[in-house]
Amino acid sequence: MLSVSEARKRILDGVFPLPAEVVPLTEACGRVSAAPVAALLSNPPADVSSMDGYAVRAADLSGGGVSLACIGNAPAGHPFPGRVGAGQCVRLFTGSLMPAGTDAVLIQENAQADGTAVTTTHTLRPGTYVRSQGQDFAAGQVIIPAGKRLSARDVGVAAAANHAWLAVTRRPRVAIAATGDELLLPGSPVGTGQIANSNTPMLAALLRGAGAEPVMLPALRDDMADLATLERMVDGVDMLVTAGGASVGSHDLVRRGLEQVGLKTDFWKIAMRPGKPLMSGHLGRLPFIGLPGNPVAAFVCSIVFVLPALRRMAGMAQPAEPVMRAVLGADVPANDQRMDHLRATLAHDAQGQLVATPFPVQDSAMLHILAQSQALVLRAPHAPAAWRGEMCDIIRIDQAPA
Numbered sequence: 416m417l418s419v420s421e422a423r424k425r426i427l428d429g430v431f432p433l434p435a436e437v438v439p440l441t442e443a444c445g446r447v448s449a450a451p452v453a454a455l456l457s458n459p460p461a462d463v464s465s466m467d468g469y470a471v472r473a474a475d476l477s478g479g480g481v482s483l484a485c486i487g488n489a490p491a492g493h494p495f496p497g498r499v500g501a502g503q504c505v506r507l508f509t510g511s512l513m514p515a516g517t518d519a520v521l522i523q524e525n526a527q528a529d530g531t532a533v534t535t536t537h538t539l540r541p542g543t544y545v546r547s548q549g550q551d552f553a554a555g556q557v558i559i560p561a562g563k564r565l566s567a568r569d570v571g572v573a574a575a576a577n578h579a580w581l582a583v584t585r586r587p588r589v590a591i592a593a594t595g596d597e598l599l600l601p602g603s604p605v606g607t608g609q610i611a612n613s614n615t616p617m618l619a620a621l622l623r624g625a626g627a628e629p630v631m632l633p634a635l636r637d638d639m640a641d642l643a644t645l646e647r648m649v650d651g652v653d654m655l656v657t658a659g660g661a662s663v664g665s666h667d668l669v670r671r672g673l674e675q676v677g678l679k680t681d682f683w684k685i686a687m688r689p690g691k692p693l694m695s696g697h698l699g700r701l702p703f704i705g706l707p708g709n710p711v712a713a714f715v716c717s718i719v720f721v722l723p724a725l726r727r728m729a730g731m732a733q734p735a736e737p738v739m740r741a742v743l744g745a746d747v748p749a750n751d752q753r754m755d756h757l758r759a760t761l762a763h764d765a766q767g768q769l770v771a772t773p774f775p776v777q778d779s780a781m782l783h784i785l786a787q788s789q790a791l792v793l794r795a796p797h798a799p800a801a802w803r804g805e806m807c808d809i810i811r812i813d814q815a816p817a
């Protein structure tokens with residue numbers, strides 16, 4: 416069976432970055448930059464004061480006691496128009512432009528003002544309390560690389576660099592179809608043998624949080640004709656994700672149902688738990704990922720395969736979920752040939768180290784345990800038993816995806 420990393424590589428090889436669109440800066444948070452963003456302005460645009468006080472010539476203060484003539488007042492946004500000569504100073508405030516001829520700021524706590532006379536016994540080095548032009552970034556400098564999911568901090572730096580609009584990759588539109596005769600819309604009266612469809616809303620929420628635009632299709636019946644209708648429901652989408660009907664039972668028809676309308680299957684079944692019956696391929700040019708129906712398997716496979724594919728479509732350089740290290744909070748048995756993803760809680764120990772404690776029951780239908788989990792503990796194929804206190808690899812599932 417295909418390994419998890421080989422399956423992910425094959426999925427990533429089958430998807431491509433989407434085109435760019437331009438959005439207002441206020442809509443850019445969470446989107447992915449489509450091109451490097453270069454500063455239109457330096458920050459600060461000119462030398463400015465970092466404190467409230469007086470713009471002085473440092474050389475005037477070198478004697479250790481001086482009285483200066485205050486020749487003007489220059490609040491932020493109101494630059495002093497003239498030049499400051501020897502023995503003179505200008506009243507200014509945090510953010511004020513440094514007047515021509517000055518090179519330091521005497522903070523008001525260290526000065527006595529009496530009318531227009533400002534006296535001090537302090538000495539200053541040139542540059543004291545001055546933020547120099549371009550100290551943060553220079554005009555033309557790249558402040559945001561291409562392929563970065565934009566944070567509120569990126570919005571701030573882009574605004575400071577005078578951008579009102581940013582080019583971002585279009586949100587991937589992902590059609591999600593659950594399959595199963597037993598499925599009902601959550602909230603429906605539930606008859607014998609029926610269950611609420613949890614996969615569609617869960618996956619839509621996960622994908623929306625990851626910056627995609629989910630298109631929730633109605634649940635399909637375990638029926639070749641019903642599955643064939645999928646082909647007509649995916650106009651204008653960038654990826655098709657199904658959940659369910661992936662296994663070997665006689666009612667698990669997704670692969671055959673889609674193959675009859677042109678699906679080219681790339682692979683089916685991988686060495687993963689949960690998620691063994693995962694499948695992938697293309698319906699025409701449309702990338703397709705067939706998730707297993709067990710909701711925990713559908714979720715874990717989405718973290719491991721669907722989100723990386725969406726990141727590749729968004730043009731991100733690092734599509735795979737980052738793997739972190741943690742201390743194991745419980746013993747775990749030796750693993751078989753399937754790479755395992757144990758649902759676990761996270762906490763910090765007395766030394767401040769992250770501790771991941773897998774739940775003792777790992778059934779792939781147990782959504783309540785998934786909902787309480789904050790991480791997946793990764794167990795390589797054939798890993799030997801591991802003991803509480805050993806280090807392990809984890810993927811966090813409790814944070815907004817990046």
Ligand SMILES: Nc1nc2c(c(=O)[nH]1)N[C@H]1C(S)=C(S)[C@@H](COP(=O)(O)OP(=O)(O)OC[C@H]3O[C@@H](n4cnc5c(N)ncnc54)[C@H](O)[C@@H]3O)O[C@H]1N2
Nearest residue numbers: 593595611612613614659660661662667691707708709712
């Ligand atoms: N003989 C074998 N049986 C199974 C194997 C196997 O290798 N040999 N693999 C098992 C594994 S692993 C998984 S995972 C499941 C996946 O099967 P399917 O993808 O065909 O999923 P379904 O049979 O459609 O459903 C499985 C389970 O999940 C429930 N379900 C399905 N969709 C939803 C939904 N949208 N919301 C909530 N719950 C859903 C469904 O009712 C079933 O209980 O196959 C194993 N079997």
Ligand code: MOO
Nearest residue numbers: 689690691712779
């Ligand atoms: O691997 Mo399945 O995905 O056990 O539930």
